[in-house]
Amino acid sequence: QVQLVESGGGVVQPGRSLRLSCAASGFTFSSSYLNWVRQAPGKGLEWVAFISSDGQDKYNAESAMGRFIISRDNSKNRLYLQMNSLGLGDTALYYCATDGESGSLDHWGQGTQVTV
Amino acid sequence: VLTQPPSVSVAPGQTARITCGGPSIGRTAVNWYQQKPGQAPLLVIYSDGDRPSGIPERFSGSNSGNTASLAISGVEVGDEADYYCQVRLGAGGHRVFGGGTKLTVL
Numbered sequence: 311q312v313q314l315v316e317s318g319g320g321v322v323q324p325g326r327s328l329r330l331s332c333a334a335s336g337f338t339f340s341s342s343y344l345n346w347v348r349q350a351p352g353k354g355l356e357w358v359a360f361i362s363s364d365g366q367d368k369y370n371a372e373s374a375m376g377r378f379i380i381s382r383d384n385s386k387n388r389l390y391l392q393m394n395s396l397g398l399g400d401t402a403l404y405y406c407a408t409d410g411e412s413g414s415l416d417h418w419g420q421g422t423q424v425t426v
Numbered sequence: 427v428l429t430q431p432p433s434v435s436v437a438p439g440q441t442a443r444i445t446c447g448g449p450s451i452g453r454t455a456v457n458w459y460q461q462k463p464g465q466a467p468l469l470v471i472y473s474d475g476d477r478p479s480g481i482p483e484r485f486s487g488s489n490s491g492n493t494a495s496l497a498i499s500g501v502e503v504g505d506e507a508d509y510y511c512q513v514r515l516g517a518g519g520h521r522v523f524g525g526g527t528k529l530t531v532l
Contacts, residue, residue: 347467347523354510354524355459355461355510357522360520362519368519369519405466411472412473412514413512413521414457415459415469
């Protein structure tokens with residue numbers, strides 16, 4: 311079965327950087343599009359970034375533009391999110407999710423907490 | 427921007443309807459998620475009205491004009507959760523979520 315396990319979260323001071331990782335198994339990783347989604351405490355879901363299966367196409371939400379970099383290593387079945395210049399507004403639970411039909415996010419990890 | 431009502435209340439056994447509004451949303455596929463406290467979101471409807479494997483037939487969706495809707499028939503206490511609509515913008519990778527609706531089963 312599809313399994314996504316996020317890691318790399320923690321407590322960080324404003325202005326610092328953090329790299330999140332998502333380990334994937336149970337599906338053909340190298341053929342899958344992937345996303346990062348976050349959820350601030352008590353708030354709704356916010357899409358953060360998308361990457362195509364070969365890593366060539368990347369899209370960021372406006373809130374992440376110029377600060378967050380999504381990447382992947384298909385040889386390791388891992389997705390990454392490099393987060394720079396972190397601010398208080400970046401405090402959230404960060405999920406990785408696979409991309410399904412019609413741009414849906416059909417499988418989700420349990421998330422990793424980032425506190426700025 | 428996708429607009430959802432902050433809350434919807436329904437009695438057990440009744441039908442709950444949650445709306446998601448946006449300009450010409452009927453022209454794009456809408457997806458719906460259920461999120462229970464302390465859990466990751468779960469896809470319940472994709473492509474306006476299709477159900478992933480394992481999702482009960484009680485969950486259905488529709489989309490036309492400026493409003494998409496999620497309907498849950500025969501609501502159970504276990505359906506109490508936050509529900510989010512979501513679309514893909516254009517043919518690219520941008521996605522957007524609605525603000526979410528808290529479903530309360532009275």
